[in-house]
Amino acid sequence: MGKTSSSNEVRTLVLVGRTGNGKSATANSVLGRRAFKSRASASGVTRVCELQRTIIKDGPIINVIDTPGLFDGTQSVGKEIVKCIDMAKDGIHAILMVFSINTRFSEEEQATFLTLQALFGYQIIDYMIVVFTGGDVLEDNEETLDDYLGCECPQSLKDILTLCGNRKVLFDNKTKDENKKLGQVQQLLNLVNMVMSQNGGRPFTNELFKELKEKARIQDNQKKLIESEEGYSKAEMLEFKKEMQQKHDEELKRITAMVESKLKEENEKLLKQLEEEKVARHKAEENYKFVQNTSYNEIQNLKRDLEVAKTHRAPRRSSSPTCSIL
Structure with a gap:
């Protein structure tokens, strides 16, 4: 990242998501330096909201706000949300919903999305971009993000992507390739610019x-x-x-x-x-199993009936005398 900027514009990005999905590592990738603590940890490293910034060469100032797992119940959620809003009091230009391809999409992640929407209003969706971490794993498997999403993608995740206008980007936070680092950050900033354009250049704010x-x-x-x-x-x-x-x-x-x-x-x-x-899904699964079992039993009964019919069917013999050839 450059040290000078020809623009006084500011972009404020807020990262949200489940503990362990790689929010801090993604924030560091965007900043181009290790500003936030990031390591593998079951309990999460980020405890409080924190703001760091960088200046894009010939571009805007980028404020990056890293958050703890706001909805995993490990800290005062309200306090951290208020702190985050206080840091971004001039508004949020993009909310980065961070998911990891290394973990299954969970109800907790769906809850994060729904709770943000309930807390800030439906309009917040217009400012959301979905960031998938774990790009190195897909590369090792010679898969693309579309390949991954096309393989048994949960309906709830499909719904989130649809609501977010399919704004998504894949990050490899482990790569040492400088061109790759710059490329994925630029792809994200292009999406941020798209979000701003679609919202008339106005950052998200509420009362x-x-x-x-x-x-x-x-x-x-x-x-x-x-x-x-x-x-x-x-x-x-x-x-x-x-x-x-x-x-x-x-x-x-x-x-x-x-x-x-x-x-x-x-x-x-x-x-x-x-x-x-969950209850409705369980009931549907039980009904499906019942239909499957019923069909299987019916097929077995038909097979049995056919076998019985075969064994009771006597071979036809001719009643005319045999003709001997002399």
């Missing part, structure tokens, strides 16, 4: 983003006002700043509690929906 941005603006103005005032002692200035910080923290707690409440409500709905789908 929560606007509220946090307004709170930050008020706090900055108060801070500047206090610093410009004369006649205050150093101790009084520190006290004012302390009070401001307390008010800010209390406001964040209020917003976090609101997000947690909504998230809990949506998760309960989602769990009920997934359970109903």
Whole structure:
């Protein structure tokens, strides 16, 4: 990545997905350096939301926000969502849904997609790009991403890809090939540009983003006002700043509690929906097995009837006397 930029434009990308899918490794690939901790770990390395940035040569500034597994129940989900929004208060240009071809697509990943949609509204889908990690494995097997998706792709994953306008990219985060590294990042940035174009150049925001941005603006103005005032002692200035910080923290707690409440409500709905789908799927599988067994039994009965018919069928003999040839 270059060190200079001829553009003041900023692109803010947020990576979401299940722990272990390679979000941090993908973020590092986009940045072109090892900025986020990334290693194989069952419990996940990323614990809190974190922002890093890079500047594309003759291009925009790229803000990359890495997140923990927001929906695997290992931390205060609401707190991290609010922190993520606070980092991206000017809006999100693309949400990168990270899946791994090394693991089966799970209900947890479907839940991540559905919960984001429930939390931020249906419009969030217009900003989503699906990133598949594990490109090295496909290359070793001489397969393409389309080959992989065409082989018993779960219907729920097909639905996500369809809703996201089939915006997808494959990442090999282990490659040492510089051209390959640049190529896959450029492919992703092309999709980001497509998302921006389709959304009229406007990043995603909602009332929560606007509220946090307004709170930050008020706090900055108060801070500047206090610093410009004369006649205050150093101790009084520190006290004012302390009070401001307390008010800010209390406001964040209020917003976090609101997000947690909504998230809990949506998760309960989602769990009920997934359970109903599981029961329906189980019932359908049982019906299918019953039909299969019934068909098999019917075929066996027919075979048995044919065998019985054969054994009881006497051979036809001629009643006329045999003719001897002298």
